[in-house]
Amino acid sequence: MLFEEVAYYYEKLESVSSRLAMIDIMAEALGKADKKEMRPLIYMTQGLLGPPFEGIQMGIAEKFAQQAIASATGFTKEEVAANAKKTGDLGNTAEELTRKTKLKRMSSKKHNVLSVYETLLKIASTSGQGSQEAKIRSAVALLTAASPLEARYLIRLALGKLRLGAGDATILEALSKMSTGERSARAELENAYNICSDLGKVGEVLAESGIKGVERIKVSLFNPIRPALAERLPTANEILEKMHGKCAVESKYDGLRAQVHLDKGKKKVEIFSRNLEKLTPMLPEIAKAALSEVRAERAIIEGEAIAYNEETGEFRPFQETIQRKRKHGIDELSVSMPLHLFAFDLMFLDGEDYLGKPYHERRAKLESLIKGGKTILPSGRVIVDKPKELDKYFEEQIADGLEGIVAKELNSPYVAGARKFSWIKLKRSYRGELSDTVDLVIVGYYLGRGARAEFQFGGLLAAVYNNKKDDFETVTRIGTGFSEEQMRNFKKILDKIKKPGKPARVDSIVTPDFWVEPTYVVTVRADEITKSPMHTCGRDGGDTGYALRFPRIVSDGVREDKSPDDATTTKEIIEMYGMQKRIKVEDK
Ligand code: ATP
Numbered sequence: 001m002l003f004e005e006v007a008y009y010y011e012k013l014e015s016v017s018s019r020l021a022m023i024d025i026m027a028e029a030l031g032k033a034d035k036k037e038m039r040p041l042i043y044m045t046q047g048l049l050g051p052p053f054e055g056i057q058m059g060i061a062e063k064f065a066q067q068a069i070a071s072a073t074g075f076t077k078e079e080v081a082a083n084a085k086k087t088g089d090l091g092n093t094a095e096e097l098t099r100k101t102k103l104k105r106m107s108s109k110k111h112n113v114l115s116v117y118e119t120l121l122k123i124a125s126t127s128g129q130g131s132q133e134a135k136i137r138s139a140v141a142l143l144t145a146a147s148p149l150e151a152r153y154l155i156r157l158a159l160g161k162l163r164l165g166a167g168d169a170t171i172l173e174a175l176s177k178m179s180t181g182e183r184s185a186r187a188e189l190e191n192a193y194n195i196c197s198d199l200g201k202v203g204e205v206l207a208e209s210g211i212k213g214v215e216r217i218k219v220s221l222f223n224p225i226r227p228a229l230a231e232r233l234p235t236a237n238e239i240l241e242k243m244h245g246k247c248a249v250e251s252k253y254d255g256l257r258a259q260v261h262l263d264k265g266k267k268k269v270e271i272f273s274r275n276l277e278k279l280t281p282m283l284p285e286i287a288k289a290a291l292s293e294v295r296a297e298r299a300i301i302e303g304e305a306i307a308y309n310e311e312t313g314e315f316r317p318f319q320e321t322i323q324r325k326r327k328h329g330i331d332e333l334s335v336s337m338p339l340h341l342f343a344f345d346l347m348f349l350d351g352e353d354y355l356g357k358p359y360h361e362r363r364a365k366l367e368s369l370i371k372g373g374k375t376i377l378p379s380g381r382v383i384v385d386k387p388k389e390l391d392k393y394f395e396e397q398i399a400d401g402l403e404g405i406v407a408k409e410l411n412s413p414y415v416a417g418a419r420k421f422s423w424i425k426l427k428r429s430y431r432g433e434l435s436d437t438v439d440l441v442i443v444g445y446y447l448g449r450g451a452r453a454e455f456q457f458g459g460l461l462a463a464v465y466n467n468k469k470d471d472f473e474t475v476t477r478i479g480t481g482f483s484e485e486q487m488r489n490f491k492k493i494l495d496k497i498k499k500p501g502k503p504a505r506v507d508s509i510v511t512p513d514f515w516v517e518p519t520y521v522v523t524v525r526a527d528e529i530t531k532s533p534m535h536t537c538g539r540d541g542g543d544t545g546y547a548l549r550f551p552r553i554v555s556d557g558v559r560e561d562k563s564p565d566d567a568t569t570t571k572e573i574i575e576m577y578g579m580q581k582r583i584k585v586e587d588k
Contacts, residue, residue: 026174040117047162058160072143074102165504169470194417226417255306289375303343444512481552
């Protein structure tokens with residue numbers, strides 16, 4: 001498939017805002033790729049060069065991309081910089097200057113998907129002395145054989161700024177449409193994706209062996225599994241009812257979710273976060289303990305890593321655990337404040353996929369593997385069949401400084417990537433007046449007025465994720481409770497992702513001063529969820545949606561462990577609204 005065609009489809013994708021139109025265009029584009037091209041094409045369409053968990057960074061900085069455009073078009077660096085200032089997008093600059101090129105085009109060679117992908121990969125992986133020059137040379141080679149439209153997308157890709165606005169769910173539906181003509185095979189494709197977290201792999205298997213092949217995708221070591229998630233219910237009664245009268249109740253630790261992949265023979269451990277980033281360098285004591293304490297050759301176990309004082313039995317607050325997510329001083333921290341892993345699940349053991357086995361069996365096996373460990377311990381838990389017992393365990397957890405409990409259905413499989421009632425969380429906050437905190441995606445921001453003018457920041461427009469529609473629906477404007485440092489920080493990071501108009505996949509009837517690409521997630525507490533004509537959350541064609549009343553940010557800044565698609569969903573907001581009403585009735 002020629003890259004020319006890819007660029008044509010990318011331009012078409014950019015020009016539509018309806019998701020169905022996006023799916024159709026993407027399905028047509030994917031249908032043009034052959035088996036070998038499928039993976040690269042999917043990664044590039046995601047704006048990546050591999051699955052996100054590989055963490056391959058597009059390796060060219062703006063400045064060097066400008067140099068490459070200058071060399072490829074014959075304009076001076078100053079002219080390129082001036083044009084970039086005018087267009088506000090180096091991709092558009094590359095397009096415009098390629099059209100007006102001052103150089104005679106020597107090459108008649110045409111790019112194809114594989115050649116572009118390989119060159120971009122080379123640019124990304126070149127490092128060390130003289131690497132910038134080498135990267136620029138590769139970028140120049142790409143540009144000199146590119147049409148103006150190709151240049152637009154090549155530069156955006158090389159900068160890691162493609163941003164076509166297609167989420168995972170949209171790509172899955174496009175794959176479904178491509179292979180079956182319908183969007184309905186999304187469920188099978190999504191299952192496979194939840195198991196391997198790699199859309200490129202799903203697409204490749206689909207192209208090679210059809211839906212049947214995709215259904216055979218199994219858990220594999222060092223391919224993270226998309227985490228199972230918990231639903232919420234406000235009372236022990238409701239939880240037990242949902243669990244058919246009996247369930248396990250585990251302590252809910254407020255730390256970092258960690259999925260540990262272990263291969264002893266290769267002495268290899270990889271730890272993935274909740275949103276599947278590699279955490280291994282940040283958790284050296286847990287990686288070490290995985291090799292020495294887990295009685296298995298190859299395994300995938302999941303747990304919560306948390307700062308814990310063994311001598312006093314005291315759990316430390318989230319803010320202390322999260323300090324690990326920095327680049328320096330980790331070795332010192334691992335001694336002064338070692339983390340423990342409270343393991344709660346087992347997904348793979350010595351070649352066997354455990355996802356389909358019932359919870360009680362996975363748990364029993366997990367306990368036998370980690371028995372007697374010092375750093376890796378089983379999460380606390382009891383089995384209950386009376387609301388009173390559940391409440392008692394819950395109160396004990398709160399007294400111990402934990403967040404609450406997660407109830408687990410004894411016979412259910414591990415449901416990767418989905419929020420299901422086989423896990424139900426109960427936190428202290430559901431029981432008081434306030435509902436739980438929610439995680440929202442920033443889609444825009446406001447300019448400061450009055451005393452805030454100096455920060456040029458006056459608040460955020462925030463949205464929830466609608467996983468059915470794969471878009472972001474606004475739910476609140478957050479205007480208060482920011483520290484000066486937070487205002488400065490938000491302004492700085494949001495300026496970099498400003499968009500001239502409403503970004504693709506954002507559904508909003510209010511307009512902020514600036515739109516931003518949905519990128520960052522913040523944790524927000526509010527007094528109440530109310531019905532509102534202002535916001536699109538849960539509107540579903542009607543006039544009223546849901547909104548948060550008196551929202552304020554409770555995360556330090558943005559949540560680095562959550563991507564936009566991990567934000568609280570529309571469905572959860574509607575459920576929380578229902579819970580809130582039930583609590584109010586009970587309180588009376
Ligand atoms: P939250 O912000 O409430 O942690 P979440 O969206 O990150 O929510 P949920 O699946 O809704 O994730 O809630 C369960 C979370 O609680 C897990 O992601 C995990 O990090 C954490 N956790 C702590 N202890 C346990 C446990 N024993 N079993 C399962 N999850 C646990």
